[in-house]
Amino acid sequence: MAVSGTFKLFSFVNFHSQVNSGVTYECAITGRGSSQKTDGLSPRNFPNSHSSTPTQCTLFVPFIFCDYNATCIVGSNKVAMPLDTIYLTRHGHRLNWTIDHKTGTYFSQFPTPSGNPSDPALTSHGVRQSHELATHIVSGDVTPKPFRVYSSPFWRCLQTIEPSVRALGDAKKAQNGKGGTDGIDEQAEFEIRVENGLGEWFGSTTFFHHPAPPTISTLQSLKSGEAAPFTLNTTRNSPILYTSTRGESIPQLHNRLATALAGIIREVDAEITTIEASLPTEQRTSKAIFICSHAAPLIAIGRVLTGNMPADSSEEDFHVYTAGLSTFRRRGSGPAASKPGKGLLADGTMIANPDVTVVPEWEGGKGVGGGWDCVMNGDCSFLSGGAERGWHFNGEESFDTGPMSDPAVPAVPAED
Structure with a gap:
């Protein structure tokens, strides 16, 4: 019965x-x-x-x-266990660039791997942070282990999360099919799913276009010696959305991340349901995803997961140190209500996933994907340099890049 x-x-x-x-x-x-x-x-x-x-x-x-x-x-x-844990990390310490606010022209301090001046690589210190993060992720201090990995398409994020992807892949091979509930799930996929919806925040502009991040095909063509620099998933149909090159207001940024996270959660839930529906109970495991993004988007992600939007957007509620790690646990799995997206997302934002058509309602404690609790906020205990380069909102950004450009570095004149 x-x-x-x-x-x-x-x-x-x-x-x-x-x-x-x-x-x-x-x-x-x-x-x-x-x-x-x-x-x-x-x-x-x-x-x-x-x-x-x-x-x-x-x-x-x-x-x-x-x-x-x-x-x-x-x-x-035959009840599948849905996604229940999300790990968030910010890219490691990076090189810098400047922008001429009069013309919207970007200038990099050093040549960038992708040719995009706003897409620098990590510094040597940032590379060290990425490897310390990888060591922590595969240690016994992090459970459950990631099941899927997502990243912003910008180079510094991919460069930060790649050592973790490789370390997790090696650990999965080493367990030789004996993952169980304490190890790495045998169905875990350690290829980076590039998601444009997790990309950097650019302030709103009406007179120029911010540089777009590299495409997957561009990333695949950029090799380090004979090997591709990143372990990329190339079979996923499309990202959840593409961001506007005209930038976003703070509310639009939050709604963009709510839309992207709702789509990611739905995507992973569906995969878990398919995988686990035919498995006996003892073979089902707790599932987590690992996301690498940028300071402003990560703060927005924390808010849309918990459903808690402060009255003052500059409130320092979620810590986003370079290569730090935050952990969120799921409260429920029901889909959030949704509302029409007109005006909630920046003009030029393109939703690419046919299953995502509207912006989810996430404020008032609702959160996306049933709501989440932050159980670890910006942990840096595993980093040799500790907590570094924290950031928080400081009002709206208009035709500049907010967290993307160091305000201490003077802009380079366009004529130079």
């Missing part, structure tokens, strides 16, 4: 294994009839039976098991 229902976890659930956040459990329904109340709850639609043999079901507990809804399908063990 298959009966479905959503309920709070109280004493009528009898766990067979230790409770850990984000793990699938076998549970036993004690057989209370559907007319009987439990712990002051309204009647639940369970089988009206007092059999001594408990009915088996599968529960997904997103984070703190006694606080959130869990869904059980009685008589079936």
Whole structure:
């Protein structure tokens, strides 16, 4: 007899294994009839039976098991575990550039790998940070391990996350099919999914276009010796969206990241459902994604995941140090309500994914993808230099690049 229902976890659930956040459990329904109340709850639609043999079901507990809804399908063990953890990191310490605000012309201090003056590489210190991050990601201090990896298309982000991708790939090979719940999922994919929706924030402009990031084909053509510099996923159909080259206001930036994150979460949830629907319970694992982006987008991501937008956008709520790591745990898995996108996204923003057509409603504590809690905010304990180059909003940016250009460096005259 298959009966479905959503309920709070109280004493009528009898766990067979230790409770850990984000793990699938076998549970036993004690057989209370559907007319009987439990712990002051309204009647639940369970089988009206007092059999001594408990009915088996599968529960997904997103984070703190006694606080959130869990869904059980009685008589079936084919409930896939959705994505439950998101790791965020900012690119490492990078080289600099300047912009002539009168003309919108960008100038790089040094030649850039992609030829885009606003797309510099990491400094040697930033490279060191990227390897320290990789060592931390594969250590026992980070669980669950990433299942998918996403990045802004800018070089400094790809360069930061590449050592982690390679280290995770090596660790997966080394476990030789024995990942289990504490290791790396056997279905984990360690190729970087380039997502333009995670790209840098450029302030609004009406008289010039900001430089666009390199395309995947451009990135593939840029080799270091005989090898491609990055382990890229080239089979994904398209990014969730492409950003406007005319820049964005702060509200438009937040809505852009809400749209991108909602699309990413939906994409990964669908993949997990397909993978795990046919797996026995003991082979299902907690799932995480790893995202590398920039200072302003990462602050916006923290806000759209939690649903908490401060009255003053310059509030220092989420820490975005270079190569630091923040962790978010999922509160639920229901889709957020949505609203028409006109005016919410900057003119010129192009949504490329056909499954994403509107901007999700995320404010007021809702958050995208069911809402998330920040459980680690800008951890830099694993970096030899500690927390460096923090950033926060300081009002709207108009026809300049905000966090992308160091205000201490004077602009280079266009005629030079």
